[in-house]
Amino acid sequence: MVPCPHLPPARPGLDWRRLHAFRAAERRGEFYFACLEYAQALWERRLAARALLCLDRAFGADLTGEEPVLRSWPLPYAALAWMLRATPPDVFLGNPRVHFQHFAGRMNEPRREQRRARAWACWAIVRRLRPNLGGDPHHRIEEPAADWIEKRLAQHGHPGEVTLWRSVLLHPAEPDGARN
Structure with missing residues (x-):
């Protein structure tokens, strides 16, 4: 598939071992980059669901917002x-x-509130871009409004994260020639 322009290029032969190396390590900037790179590799292999899960792991990296990456x-x-x-x-x-x-409703530490706000973001x-996908009616949880999400990202996210999220939510880029 066409590479995602919002992710770094994936090195040839990249596999699960790239993230497995961080199993016992602190999950900071290098882990974050590895998640993005591996998400790209999975995407290019037509493993879209697994690529999204890898992005999920990137959102959970322990970053301050000041990292050069x-x-x-x-x-x-x-x-x-x-x-x-x-x-x-x-x-x-x-x-x-x-x-x-499910992820937002069952979030644990570390950085529970930050990670929960990002999951809701x-x-x-997803709700905006794929309105055909339904929620889980058996998972009893109050789905938040955008204002609630914005407030939590402002409290627990990185500087500028609300602006970044809002710009994507309101004006997502069209993937030129991406569908194969």
Whole structure:
């Protein structure tokens, strides 16, 4: 598939071992970049659902917002939106709306509130771009409004994260020639 322009290029032969190396390590900037790079590799192999899960792991990296990697590769809201729009109909995407709903509703430490706000932010992007995907009616949780998500991102996210999320939510880029 056409590479996602919001992710770094994937090195040839990249596989699960790239993230497995961080199993016992601190999950900071290098882990974040590895998640983005591996998401690209999975995407290019037509593993869209797994690529989205890898973006999910990137959102959970322990970053302050000041890491140099974020200047080149901001939090992957744009990559999420691009992939949601670019996934061909014959490629398995799963139901990311249900995934983010469950993830937000069952979030644990570390950085529970930050990660929860980001899960709801991703959920909102999925709802906007893939309105055909239903939520899980058996998962009893109050789905938040955009104002609630924005407030939580402002409280617990990085400087400028609300602006980044809002720009993707309101004006997602069209994936030129992405559907294969």
